Amino acid sequence: MDGESSLKLPLIDFSNLESGGPKWELAKAQVKEALEEFGCFEASFDKVPIEVRKGLFEALEELFNLPLETKLRNVSQKPFHGYVGQYPMAPLFESMGVDDSTIPQKVQDFTNILWPQGNPTFSKVIETYSQQLSELDEMVRRMVLESLGVEKYMEEHLESTNYLLRVMKYKGTDQSNETKIGLHSHTDKNIVTILYQNHVEGLQVQTKDGKWINFQPSPHSFVAMIGDSFHAWTNGRLHSPYHRVMMSGEEVRYSAGLFSIPKAGYIVKAPEELVDEQHPLLFNPFDHVQFLQFYYTEAGQKAQSALKTFCGAT
Numbered sequence: 001m002d003g004e005s006s007l008k009l010p011l012i013d014f015s016n017l018e019s020g021g022p023k024w025e026l027a028k029a030q031v032k033e034a035l036e037e038f039g040c041f042e043a044s045f046d047k048v049p050i051e052v053r054k055g056l057f058e059a060l061e062e063l064f065n066l067p068l069e070t071k072l073r074n075v076s077q078k079p080f081h082g083y084v085g086q087y088p089m090a091p092l093f094e095s096m097g098v099d100d101s102t103i104p105q106k107v108q109d110f111t112n113i114l115w116p117q118g119n120p121t122f123s124k125v126i127e128t129y130s131q132q133l134s135e136l137d138e139m140v141r142r143m144v145l146e147s148l149g150v151e152k153y154m155e156e157h158l159e160s161t162n163y164l165l166r167v168m169k170y171k172g173t174d175q176s177n178e179t180k181i182g183l184h185s186h187t188d189k190n191i192v193t194i195l196y197q198n199h200v201e202g203l204q205v206q207t208k209d210g211k212w213i214n215f216q217p218s219p220h221s222f223v224a225m226i227g228d229s230f231h232a233w234t235n236g237r238l239h240s241p242y243h244r245v246m247m248s249g250e251e252v253r254y255s256a257g258l259f260s261i262p263k264a265g266y267i268v269k270a271p272e273e274l275v276d277e278q279h280p281l282l283f284n285p286f287d288h289v290q291f292l293q294f295y296y297t298e299a300g301q302k303a304q305s306a307l308k309t310f311c312g313a314t
Helices: 022-037 050-064 104-114 120-147 151-159 228-233 288-295 298-302 306-311
Strands: 011-013 040-044 093-099 161-170 180-186 192-197 203-206 212-214 221-226 243-247 253-262
Touching: 011 022, 022 040, 022 120, 050 093, 050 120, 050 161, 050 253, 093 104, 104 120, 120 151, 120 161, 120 192, 120 221, 120 253, 151 161, 161 180, 228 288, 228 306, 288 298, 288 306, 298 306
Parallel strands: 011 040
Antiparallel strands: 040 221, 093 161, 161 253, 180 243, 192 221, 192 253, 203 212, 203 243
């Protein structure tokens, strides 16, 4: 079941969409189909200029080149939101998190922790990138709620989340052709993740029948992926896919994930319209932060599905 598939992720065009227009309706149908089958898709989205995307990778290189003792200042009370690295289980992986990355003051606070003298270029690119890309996240979520017929929850749903920009570096392996694990197989725990990466391949997404799709990155597209919290909110109608990073070759892989995350204290609960005899309730209402804390316990790590173990209704 660990074989590789020749399948490719669906590519959906989000350029020049107007809500309710024919292009919107076409993209919405494609989004629904892709998220039900794969839990993710490749998105063509022109709202983030190429110079901002290039600036992002320059900023990431500068960030990860800081001394370790400086990077360790990026701490968080929430699991996996601060600096992550130096793990024997994932020696190639290093990551940092910018909470509330669409809010200028929050980005400034993050920047000042690492550069007490300031770094306005870094702050600007992180803030601009996050704000522009959050439009794609919002469009995907609007399409999902529309396609499920639960538009009446739109405002509450969109206001229930914050954004985390998690930036990642994967060191190259060596001169051999050996493939090594950059990041172990996992599902995301949030609502929606929007990934962007440099030219170095590595992301693999697992299909429902256990095959792995190798994603070939393009500078012009992003990957939109469903997390466990949205899987639960839609009462299982959307698939939350397992994915991993496999590294080979010497080149460094940089990627950035914009995560829409339920706010602390917000209870993730499937709308009553999505629960019926054909679709019995799959998950009891839960607090995302508590779910995240459970996931990083020994029991959460051992569980085949941390979500089902934590709040499964059946």
